[in-house]
Amino acid sequence: xxxxxxxxxxxxxxxxxxxxxxDIKKLKEEVQSAGGVQCxxxxxxxxxxxxxxxxxxxxKKEGVERVVIAGCSPKLYEExxxxxxxxxxxxxxxxxxxxxxxxxxxxxxxxDTATRKALEDIRQKVSRAKSLEAFDEVxxxxxxKVLAIGGGIAGLETALELSKLGFKVTLIEKSSALGGRTLKxxxxxxxxxxxxxxxxxxxxxxxxxxxxxxxxxxxxxxxNGSPGNFTAKIKQSGEKKDLNVGAIVxxxxxxxxxPRESYGIDLSEKVVTQLQLEEILASPEKSDxxxxxxxxxxxxxxxxxxxxxxxxxxxxxxxxxxLLKGKYDCxxxxxxxxxxxxxxxxxxxxxKAREEGVIFFKYNGNPPSFVTNGSEIKxxxxxxxxxAGEKGIPQVKIPCDLLVLEENLVPTEDFAALRGTLDIKLGxxxxxxxxxxxxxxxxxxxxxxxxxxxxxxxxxxVEVLADAGSAATQIVSLLSPGKIKVNDNRWTIEKxxxxxxxxxxxxxPHGAIGWTRAAEASEGLCQACGVCASECPxxxxxxxxxxxxxxLTELEEILNx
Amino acid sequence: MEKASSxxxxxxxYQSAYEAADMAxxxxxxxxDNLNVVRVPCTGKVDTIHILRAFELGAEGVIVLAxxxxxxxxxxxxxxxxxxxxxxxxxxEEIGLEKERLEIYNLAPNMGHRFAEVASSMAENxxxxxxxxx
Ligand SMILES: Cc1cc2nc3c(=O)[nH]c(=O)nc-3n(C[C@H](O)[C@H](O)[C@H](O)COP(=O)(O)OP(=O)(O)OC[C@H]3O[C@@H](n4cnc5c(N)ncnc54)[C@H](O)[C@@H]3O)c2cc1C
Ligand code: SF4
Ligand code: SF4
Numbered sequence: 001x002x003x004x005x006x007x008x009x010x011x012x013x014x015x016x017x018x019x020x021x022x023d024i025k026k027l028k029e030e031v032q033s034a035g036g037v038q039c040x041x042x043x044x045x046x047x048x049x050x051x052x053x054x055x056x057x058x059x060k061k062e063g064v065e066r067v068v069i070a071g072c073s074p075k076l077y078e079e080x081x082x083x084x085x086x087x088x089x090x091x092x093x094x095x096x097x098x099x100x101x102x103x104x105x106x107x108x109x110x111x112d113t114a115t116r117k118a119l120e121d122i123r124q125k126v127s128r129a130k131s132l133e134a135f136d137e138v139x140x141x142x143x144x145k146v147l148a149i150g151g152g153i154a155g156l157e158t159a160l161e162l163s164k165l166g167f168k169v170t171l172i173e174k175s176s177a178l179g180g181r182t183l184k185x186x187x188x189x190x191x192x193x194x195x196x197x198x199x200x201x202x203x204x205x206x207x208x209x210x211x212x213x214x215x216x217x218x219x220x221x222x223x224n225g226s227p228g229n230f231t232a233k234i235k236q237s238g239e240k241k242d243l244n245v246g247a248i249v250x251x252x253x254x255x256x257x258x259p260r261e262s263y264g265i266d267l268s269e270k271v272v273t274q275l276q277l278e279e280i281l282a283s284p285e286k287s288d289x290x291x292x293x294x295x296x297x298x299x300x301x302x303x304x305x306x307x308x309x310x311x312x313x314x315x316x317x318x319x320x321x322x323l324l325k326g327k328y329d330c331x332x333x334x335x336x337x338x339x340x341x342x343x344x345x346x347x348x349x350x351x352k353a354r355e356e357g358v359i360f361f362k363y364n365g366n367p368p369s370f371v372t373n374g375s376e377i378k379x380x381x382x383x384x385x386x387x388a389g390e391k392g393i394p395q396v397k398i399p400c401d402l403l404v405l406e407e408n409l410v411p412t413e414d415f416a417a418l419r420g421t422l423d424i425k426l427g428x429x430x431x432x433x434x435x436x437x438x439x440x441x442x443x444x445x446x447x448x449x450x451x452x453x454x455x456x457x458x459x460x461x462v463e464v465l466a467d468a469g470s471a472a473t474q475i476v477s478l479l480s481p482g483k484i485k486v487n488d489n490r491w492t493i494e495k496x497x498x499x500x501x502x503x504x505x506x507x508x509p510h511g512a513i514g515w516t517r518a519a520e521a522s523e524g525l526c527q528a529c530g531v532c533a534s535e536c537p538x539x540x541x542x543x544x545x546x547x548x549x550x551x552l553t554e555l556e557e558i559l560n561x
Numbered sequence: 562m563e564k565a566s567s568x569x570x571x572x573x574x575y576q577s578a579y580e581a582a583d584m585a586x587x588x589x590x591x592x593x594d595n596l597n598v599v600r601v602p603c604t605g606k607v608d609t610i611h612i613l614r615a616f617e618l619g620a621e622g623v624i625v626l627a628x629x630x631x632x633x634x635x636x637x638x639x640x641x642x643x644x645x646x647x648x649x650x651x652x653x654e655e656i657g658l659e660k661e662r663l664e665i666y667n668l669a670p671n672m673g674h675r676f677a678e679v680a681s682s683m684a685e686n687x688x689x690x691x692x693x694x695x
Contacts, residue, residue: 438634529635530606
């Protein structure tokens with residue numbers, strides 16, 4: 001706490017918005033007579049450039065060291081005023097905004113009350129200003145190089161985008177070939193090209209790109225360091241080596257699992273998953289052999305029996321029902337819990353499918369059952385609309401030449417291990433990402449590690465491409481121009497108090513804390529949320545400018561103690 | 562001047578509730594005049610000791626306002642805050658204070674109405690507790 005620092009309190013009338021409803025003159029007198037403030041001044045509109053210049057020269061002239069600006073919400077101009085402080089040679093950490101507009105003048109219609117509340121807030125902020133500590137943002141050198149894990153469309157596209165932006169990329173793929181799941185698709189509902197050709201074209205571009213190094217049959221085994229300076233240990237056919245990279249892109253895709261328990265029927269020649277059908281249709285020979293002929297095949301698609309109808313499975317069912325109808329004149333049916341068409345092209349495909357004669361059943365809580373007799377399969381399907389107004393549920397029996405069942409889209413098998421190696425957290429659905437409005441979707445909880453494509457949630461190719469672009473942009477803004485800004489010494493620990501209970505390590509949301517003889521946060525990873533400090537049973541950790549003492553100082557001022 | 566003993570301290574997460582408080586002002590909603598906001602970067606930084614000390618210094622009520630579940634900028638700060646508040650409610654009862662004096666709510670930045678609602682409801686509850694005492 002600095003009792004001797006020179007404090008300035010600057011009022012902004014905000015045109016007349018504030019001064020009409022708050023007695024600024026009285027505030028100035030009160031602040032003056034309370035003492036401890038060396039410089040008090042009133043401004044018309046501090047958000048205007050000339051007035052900031054005036055403020056800046058006043059602060060310089062008076063040698064002001066800490067600044068309280070009483071005006072509009074910090075949500076509006078805090079950053080602007082921080083720059084004004086910087087220009088005046090004051091550490092921007094020494095700025096406190098007293099929000100006397102939104103939280104005082106606009107709340108209390110009586111001038112007296114508004115003025116009293118404003119005074120309370122200013123006092124609180126003056127006491128805070130006195131208690132602030134300086135810390136600096138410092139630059140640490142950052143590798144302009146990225147490790148991308150997974151050679152599907154997500155990894156390929158991110159590598160290409162990064163290369164365009166002048167970054168070097170090492171792309172590691174655990175299988176022997178690049179391309180990923182897209183190679184198995186017969187047709188995409190969002191892009192015109194054949195998916196195989198589309199991804200192959202990307203593979204060719206990556207192969208030709210001097211900025212991109214490709215390592216197949218390679219996996220990540222260990223990761224250390226922080227953004228800008230990670231050391232990644234990778235293993236290629238038994239051989240290990242270290243890579244120094246500035247950021248990591250995880251693009252490992254997803255897996256599928258057939259949940260037999262949900263359907264009560266085994267996969268067979270006549271019962272396939274959606275992905276299996278994709279593979280059959282991707283090969284003209286296989287699909288001709290199956291569907292070409294005089295007898296029209298009956299094909300039933302079932303979605304929604306294993307949880308919410310997902311967008312990908314809806315899309316896949318519509319796409320392939322239309323294809324089988326158009327190309328082989330099959331009799332196609334789709335049984336769904338609900339037809340959810342909120343997504344690119346889905347509504348259009350749904351309409352088209354109806355026009356072309358695909359028959360839809362909305363079973364609405366009464367899922368189909370399947371009866372087998374030798375090699376024959378019958379599906380018993382009910383429909384919400386057919387049953388309307390009637391007692392009982394009318395059921396339709398469909399003889400199936402092919403039954404196409406939706407599978408679960410699940411994290412890949414080695415997902416848990418990879419998550420451990422990277423030390424990042426999973427989102428609520430077991431994938432990598434959280435649904436969080438405050439979070440850029442491709443960012444993981446750990447700074448410098450990015451999640452791209454279907455490893456963070458099931459998505460189609462166009463969404464994968466958008467992810468890749470977004471991740472590349474994020475990475476460039478993090479690592480350019482070859483350095484990263486970190487808060488120097490903002491996180492502090494009294495080593496003597498630390499009992500190495502590792503509570504902080506467990507609760508840090510950003511995987512920022514490690515330990516040797518005492519807990520230790522990585523400046524590059526710490527985001528100064530303060531969770532560790534609040535959880536540490538020994539009260540060993542403080543995060544500067546939200547230390548215990550600083551918060552308690554404000555409380556004491558509020559409560560007049 | 563109000564006595565400290567009638568004050569309500571509101572810890573506002575700067576990512577959400579702080580802006581909700583601004584919005585309550587912008588919309589001209591009425592708020593109790595014994596409310597004082599403490600801005601925190603995340604409610605994950607509101608320690609048990611801060612809340613207890615506020616009561617010790619004479620605050621009548623304390624409200625912690627966090628982001629919605631799954632919407633914490635720091636991922637789990639709001640969850641930790643709720644755990645602490647729940648734990649502290651027990652402590653308050655043990656030391657003879659009503660647990661209604663401490664509340665935690667989840668707000669989004671655009672929930673000015675909700676801010677005004679929870680602030681007023683705390684003020685109301687405190688009034689009731691006060692009249693029950695005499
Ligand atoms: C049934 C079905 C139908 C679909 N239909 C369509 C459609 O019509 N249109 C459309 O646009 N999209 C469709 N999709 C989605 C499309 O397949 C995905 O959007 C796309 O494949 C996602 O690409 P990705 O790069 O994220 O993952 P993937 O293509 O799965 O690639 C991941 C890559 O990472 C590798 N890998 C995994 N783990 C590791 C590791 N630990 N280390 C190194 N490498 C690793 C894998 O070997 C793989 O090469 C469908 C998906 C399914 C399941
Ligand atoms: S929680 Fe506190 S005592 Fe425990 S390891 Fe972390 S710093 Fe040390
Ligand atoms: S303040 Fe603590 S909990 Fe928060 S990111 Fe930094 S080290 Fe982790």
